[in-house]
Amino acid sequence: DTEVTQTPKHLVMGMTNKKSLKCEQHMGHRAMYWYKQKAKKPPELMFVYSYEKLSINESVPSRFSPECPNSSLLNLHLHALQPEDSALYLCASSQISSGRVNNEQFFGPGTRLTVL
Amino acid sequence: ILNVEQSPQSLHVQEGDSTNFTCSFPSSNFYALHWYRWETAKSPEALFVMTLNGDEKKKGRISATLNTKEGYSYLYIKGSQPEDSATYLCAFIGSQGGSEKLVFGKGTKLTVNP
Numbered sequence: 001d002t003e004v005t006q007t008p009k010h011l012v013m014g015m016t017n018k019k020s021l022k023c024e025q026h027m028g029h030r031a032m033y034w035y036k037q038k039a040k041k042p043p044e045l046m047f048v049y050s051y052e053k054l055s056i057n058e059s060v061p062s063r064f065s066p067e068c069p070n071s072s073l074l075n076l077h078l079h080a081l082q083p084e085d086s087a088l089y090l091c092a093s094s095q096i097s098s099g100r101v102n103n104e105q106f107f108g109p110g111t112r113l114t115v116l
Numbered sequence: 117i118l119n120v121e122q123s124p125q126s127l128h129v130q131e132g133d134s135t136n137f138t139c140s141f142p143s144s145n146f147y148a149l150h151w152y153r154w155e156t157a158k159s160p161e162a163l164f165v166m167t168l169n170g171d172e173k174k175k176g177r178i179s180a181t182l183n184t185k186e187g188y189s190y191l192y193i194k195g196s197q198p199e200d201s202a203t204y205l206c207a208f209i210g211s212q213g214g215s216e217k218l219v220f221g222k223g224t225k226l227t228v229n230p
Contacts, residue, residue: 004159033218042220042223043160043205044220045218045219056218100147100209101209103165105150106162107160107161109158110159
């Protein structure tokens with residue numbers, strides 16, 4: 001299995017809602033990533049988990065809360081989002097070499113989030 | 117702020133033309149440079165992972181070179197085909213202030229006309 005899957009594909013939520021995005025991979029990768037992508041712009045890194053521990057947090061607001069319950073799953077919990085948080089949220093995974101996240105990443109199809 | 121620049125922003129070529137574009141990145145605290153191919157409505161797909169100065173990698177008609185001392189990488193496409201039309205992203209992995217960083221460039225959008 002060489003796929004990264006993400007659910008849901010689309011999500012519409014109000015500013016007071018609480019929702020979660022899910023990402024799963026079964027390639028044995030020990031690094032998993034969350035990216036935010038606005039239209040026609042490159043992905044912006046949000047979080048990296050290495051060996052199920054948060055290793056990079058790019059100063060993301062606390063209304064985004066990542067969770068890595070095991071080596072195959074990565075969640076992104078959303079609460080009190082703003083309309084400007086509407087974007088495509090991409091998950092990716094990779095192997096880890098020498099403790100670094102140097103290796104090629106495999107991306108999921110993304111969740112298209114709309115905040116009303 | 118880590119600066120990863122790609123040029124040109126967009127490129128139109130005719131089928132059969134060869135082309136190349138550039139990714140510039142910080143020359144210090146370098147770990148790796150990735151190239152990804154990104155088609156509209158699809159996820160980015162890895163092309164190359166380059167870690168050593170002077171690295172040259174090839175996959176079919178696409179190849180890449182790396183110069184970490186001066187902070188640039190070139191991606192070459194020989195004999196472009198319409199199916200090569202995509203945005204090509206580079207990603208710099210390095211460190212800043214003791215923390216690992218991963219930054220994508222804005223991409224070069226390639227259109228190959230039949």
